[in-house]
Amino acid sequence: MALFPTYNRYDLAVKSADGTIVEDINGKKYLDFGTGIGVCNLGHRHPAVQEAIENQLNNYWHVSNLYKQPIQEEVAELITENSPGDSVFFCNSGAEANEAAIKLARKVSGKEKIITFNQSFHGRTFATMAATGQEKVRIGFGSMLESFAYATYNDLESVKKLMDENTAAVMLEVVQGEGGVIPGNEDFIKGLATLCKKENILLIVDEIQTGIGRTGEKFGFEHYGIEPDIFTLAKGLGNGLPVGAMVAKQEYAAAFGPGSHGSTFGGNPLAMSAAKAVLTTVFASEFLQDVMETAHYLQEQLTEHIKPLDFVKEIRQKGLMVGIECQTQATHLVPKLMDKGILVLSAGENVVRLLPPLTVSKNEIAKAVMTLKDVLQKEEIML
Incomplete structure (x- = not known):
């Protein structure tokens, strides 16, 4: 083979x-009943998505991110107008979105430690492997990126014990998907958001699997009445076309100035056309x-x-x-x-x-x- x-x-x-x-x-x-692991939220070949992709195919497929692409702005506005986020970075996958979130959290805070949770899953790049609270994902790859610590899901005290002066952020899924479909308890999620705000620690919510209508809300965190500082999207965002997004509040945007981060294919116009059709449909x-x-x-x-x-x-x-x-x-x-x-x-x-x-x-x-x-x-x- x-x-x-x-x-x-x-x-x-x-x-x-x-x-x-x-x-x-x-x-x-x-x-x-698997939808490409939670990707085709609108089903396969949804008419609105297919029409949008076909229209874009007849215009252009790719240009450099050094040029303006109005469709990127349109999709970003659909996300920010329907969420607590203000600024969007587009990439190609959930792992890339989580990489961007980790980089941003460390850069804006000047700190390194990220607290995640046992049985979590955040991706297979080196940073997101380190963020993932499952040892089986890390076996055989040597030393991991340092400064990740793993708390017990639905246990706020376990988070408090790991927090220190070097803690930049807490990162979690509001429903642990790969970990067994384990929803966060309301008291735990709300308590964690309050704790992070009190301690001036960023709250990152990984919405790769729970976002874009999967839980019945636009984003999973809406069930808990919280506002993350940073959240990430992928999977259902493109309904089959590869796309990811890292979304953050306005006060963190300046930390990702020119040259700080980037992606050749991030925000590709074909993926953006699919995402625009998806968001327009799902957010109704x-x-x-x-x-x-x-x-x-x-x-x-x-x-x-x-x-x-x-x-x-x-x-x-x-x-x-x-x-x-x-x-x-x-x-x-x-x-x-x-x-x-x-x-x-x-x-x-x-x-x-x-x-x-x-x-x-x-x-x-x-x-x-x-x-x-x-x-x-x-x-x-x-x-």
Whole structure:
């Protein structure tokens, strides 16, 4: 094989995709409840996004960031007008967005220490590996970037113990995605925001997986009534085109002057055209109301059909982001569900993760839940 073996790939090669449906090269169709790991929030080939990309293709594909690109300003304004952020830096991925956030926090504070959390995930670059609270991500790569410390999620006292005069920021996901779909407790998130403000420590929220409507709000932190100093976006922002963003309050903008940071492809006009269509669609209040109604229906279906199963330990949900923790290892369930025509994800060894498109229908939810129930019931027999 010509590719590095960096992925444990399933025996599925996609031929086409539309909405919630993926078709493989053999003609088999699947309900996609993984959406490229929470990327295609509007489903595959959403008409508004596709039209925007096609229009941009007929104009130009790339120019240097040394030139003005009005579409970058338009997308940045859509983000800032709908958030507590004031300034946006565009890049190509979540890891790059988190790199930018780490750099900015250290530069504006003049301090180095970043507190993150056990079981967090922030990326695979050297800085974001160091920020990630999972040892398995760091194995084999030698010494990590220094000055990261890991607190216990949902435990404010553990954060206080790590804070010192060299602490620049606390960085967290309001729902730990790769760590098992673990939502932050309201008291913990609010208490952390208050603590950071009191101690003059920056609060960075990683919204890579929770942002752009995934939790039923524009951004996950809105559930908790907090305003981060810095937050990061990617995944759903481009609905399949590679794009990331680091967003910060105005008082930190001057720290990223000319030459301080950059990206050749960041803010690429094709990605920007997709992002503009995504944000225009998702940020409409009627759309988010529909997402919350859909999420409530999914919760009802899971409570009725999945929660009573002995094989299921706990169901955790925030909007259309679901983790089903099983009594034993669950990673083998992903290919079993694939065989049944449902694409899902795992999150750690014991959690089945569901990230359906925000546009998923109730009929599709019902079908997926009943398929999941059938597979899990067979697992119960083997307990």
